[in-house]
Amino acid sequence: MKPPAEHREPDDAALRRAAQAVIAYPNDGLPTFDATWYARARSEMSPTHQIRVAPREAATFEVPAGHFFRIISTEGAQVGDLNLWHRHNLNERFYSGKTRALHGTHLSTGDRLWSTFPYLRPMATITRDTLDWYGWDDDGASVHDVIGTRCDPYTGALLSNEHYHHCCHSNLTRALAKQSGQPLAAAEQEVHDVLNVFMCTGFTRDTHQYFMKASPVRPGDYLEFFAEIDLLGALSACPGGDCSASHSSDAAACYPLTVEIYKPDPKTLTDWKPAQLNRYVGGHGVPPAV
Numbered sequence: 001m002k003p004p005a006e007h008r009e010p011d012d013a014a015l016r017r018a019a020q021a022v023i024a025y026p027n028d029g030l031p032t033f034d035a036t037w038y039a040r041a042r043s044e045m046s047p048t049h050q051i052r053v054a055p056r057e058a059a060t061f062e063v064p065a066g067h068f069f070r071i072i073s074t075e076g077a078q079v080g081d082l083n084l085w086h087r088h089n090l091n092e093r094f095y096s097g098k099t100r101a102l103h104g105t106h107l108s109t110g111d112r113l114w115s116t117f118p119y120l121r122p123m124a125t126i127t128r129d130t131l132d133w134y135g136w137d138d139d140g141a142s143v144h145d146v147i148g149t150r151c152d153p154y155t156g157a158l159l160s161n162e163h164y165h166h167c168c169h170s171n172l173t174r175a176l177a178k179q180s181g182q183p184l185a186a187a188e189q190e191v192h193d194v195l196n197v198f199m200c201t202g203f204t205r206d207t208h209q210y211f212m213k214a215s216p217v218r219p220g221d222y223l224e225f226f227a228e229i230d231l232l233g234a235l236s237a238c239p240g241g242d243c244s245a246s247h248s249s250d251a252a253a254c255y256p257l258t259v260e261i262y263k264p265d266p267k268t269l270t271d272w273k274p275a276q277l278n279r280y281v282g283g284h285g286v287p288p289a290v
């Protein structure tokens with residue numbers, strides 16, 4: 001909690017507070033989400049493989065550009081923490097903060113998952129969300145946020161001096177190290193802020209603190225993505241389970257998650273190309289050396 005303000009309001013405080021709110025990144029210049037096109041591609045797709053993510057563990061998966069993938073709840077209410085990288089360049093990874101700036105605090109159908117600088121292009125598009133009915137509840141919460149980061153052992157040590165090894169950060173680190181053959185410390189540097197799949201979160205109205213509540217996800221629900229570039233993904237089945245009470249411990253009931261990858265019929269993709277790199281000319285204003 002912040003201490004009470006030390007400074008008296010200026011006489012024109014009301015006027016200053018009444019300044020008009022302006023959307024910082026108007027996103028109507030982005031390519032529009034063509035639901036009909038994605039529906040056509042989906043109608044001819046067939047599953048290629050399936051990955052099971054064990055409770056309190058993470059697993060990696062690859063999705064070729066132009067394929068769909070779904071994160072599926074199978075046995076019980078469970079939150080998943082998702083990382084994405086370019087399959088051939090781990091420096092290009094999901095940029096949670098810029099995705100939030102472009103699409104808002106929670107994602108659903110039509111939103112894109114953007115990559116880090118200097119690439120800044122859509123890595124994946126969310127094409128179907130069986131929890132899209134949830135909207136915003138009376139607490140101001142919604143599902144699939146990009147406001148939390150991922151549960152991690154450092155914050156646990158900081159706040160309660162506990163040393164828990166199955167937080168999503170550690171799960172993602174172990175899974176990537178196993179997939180890439182990197183030492184644990186190197187893999188840890190590649191792990192980044194996540195999309196909190198199925199998690200129900202918001203900011204409290206009084207203190208604006210990050211809160212979580214029981215996920216509305218039920219077995220059979222899924223979040224579907226279309227890979228706009230070749231992807232390497234990692235998904236952790238969060239130790240918080242449905243995140244109704246706690247995380248960063250073995251206290252919550254946890255369930256597995258499934259990732260399923262689907263290949264559309266190529267004839268539905270004839271007018272589609274992988275996402276192009278960002279158009280910024282580069283240089284940051286410094287003339288190139290001659």
Ligand SMILES: [Zn+2]
Pocket residue numbers: 081150151167168169237238239240247
């Ligand atoms: Zn977690």
